[in-house]
Amino acid sequence: MRITFYGYNTFLIKSGVKKVLIDPGGDFYLFKGWLKSLIPQSQWAAITHILVTHGDPDHYWHVDRIAEKSGAPVICNETMVQEINAKRLLLGPRARGLAFTTEIKNLYTIAHFETLIVDGIEITGIKTVHGPLKIKLGPFSKTLQPGPNKRIGWGSIGFEIRMDKKVIVNLGDTLIHRDEWKTISSPDVLMIPIGGGRVHNTMDEKEALEVAEIIKPRLVIPCHYNCAGLHKKNANPANEKYFYDEVKKLGVDCVILRKNESIEI
Template sequence: MKITHYLYNAFLIESGDKKLAVDPGGLMFYYFRFSPLIPKSEWNNVTHIFVTHGDPDHYWHADRMAAVSKAPVICNKTMVQEIDGKYLLLGPRDKGVAFTTEFKNHHKLSVDETIEVDGVTITGIKTTHGPLTVKLGPFSKTLNPGRDERIGWGAIGFKIQLDGKTLVNLGDTLLHKDEWESIDSPDVLMIPIGGNAVHNTMDIPEALQAIRIMKPKLVIPCHYNCPAFFSKNFNHADEDEFRNELEAMDIQYAILHKGDSIHV
């Protein structure tokens, strides 16, 4: 199995005839760019598309990838509404909470629900997106997830079982100690660590708590030191600090930068 990371929470997971794309979003307004995180050259052979929530850096290109690949989209049931007899998903590039986009093939699930999609078993995991504070010079604005707010809409994590391996991807989330105790020793855990300054996800100490609970065989940190707005290191986190803590815990890890891969 090959896992490739493309910044934020964008991953490709390849095993046999399966090619799973997680969060095919775009650059987060980086100098007004919304370029795809997962290269278009990879889209054609994607077999499954996972969406952890509706923020632009996770979801911006989901419909475009689906149109090219014809792959099913797996997401939280809150990402879908039935309107005038059609099942419409949250519009990837619409403002606010607008259900405007018809995906030809989608599968929705809830937390703790398990479904099987074309040979891949998927269980929904409880996650909660934290508030996002954006600073531009002396000005700052905090976006809080809520009933009518786009930020963090549809947040859910995934436990993915494929070819005898269990992978966990949490998307953007705060810590959930009690809800994650049932996740036991996954082969791979993809976990955000960049919440120290921005607070929309766990920071390093909180991620380490989650790792102690789940006891994964391999950890891949994500959603930190990302290009966003006018910064090259939005969601800053200290890789060396995280690496040292994992080594002290005797946990295997892979620090993957843009386009880096690991075989597991």
């Protein structure tokens, strides 16, 4: 099994003929191709499954385009879908606000703690909650708060993925959930955000370390840190060396993947 990282929380998991894409988002940097696909378009047609952790642009912008190109099923939180005029419509990836406008031919919904099987891959929904996001432009700043009528963090869910005798956990963008995650036990891989120190929209390094100690994975891959955001090259900084060293002290393996780097497990 090969895992490739494309930045933010975009991962491609390849095992045999299966190619599972997590979070088909867009680059969030104004000066480097605003919202261009994080995963190269040359990879789109070969995708076999698409998993979406929530509806923010850096996680979701190209979901319908890749689904159309590949024919892959889309798996997302049940809150990402509404039935309107007898059609099941997905939250519009590029729509403003909570507009359900996009029809996907091959669509599966999942709830927190629910399990479904799609083409031989077993997927369980994990409880996650996106934190507030502070956006600063010069002297002006605005904090976007997740909520029942807010687009930020909409549909937040994590995934426990079981395929080809491996277990991979991806938590998306989330704050810590100590009690709910105690049921997750020793996955082969834990993909975990660590960039919430300055802007607490996700866990920071210390919280992510606490989660690694609770879950006890075999391998940890930190993500969603030192990412570009709007006009900033590094909107959510984290000390990956500190995190790496502290994870190793727990007796757990850790790998730092740069953009477009892969690891085989």
